[in-house]
């Protein structure tokens with residue numbers, strides 16, 4: 001997918017989805033770097049209520065995939081308290097302990113987001129596009 005096509009989808013849906021998820025007070029910054037490894041990533045600064053979300057256009061072939069990535073990354077932002085815990089662990093531990101805690105934190109974060117994706121989209125039938133419409 002082209003960067004422009006990806007930007008258009010983000011522009012049309014992301015802030016509406018964020019609003020429905022209770023992230024209306026957050027500053028969300030989107031970028032489109034192509035790392036070829038991740039559909040998306042989220043850098044989260046809970047204290048500042050800021051999140052930088054990168055979406056790799058090259059990893060997406062259609063709108064539904066981009067919307068799923070937007071929702072996935074925004075759900076990481078919803079879990080900001082867990083992200084804050086991960087930041088603290090990263091800052092105050094070192095060596096093997098840090099490695100173990102970071103791995104556990106990353107796994108927990110991904111499992112929570114995956115569970116919420118299932119709850120929202122499969123159980124409740126709230127696709128990212130439907131969530132966005134709830135904000136309008």
Ligand SMILES: [Zn+2]
Nearest residue numbers: 072076110113
């Ligand atoms: Zn994730």
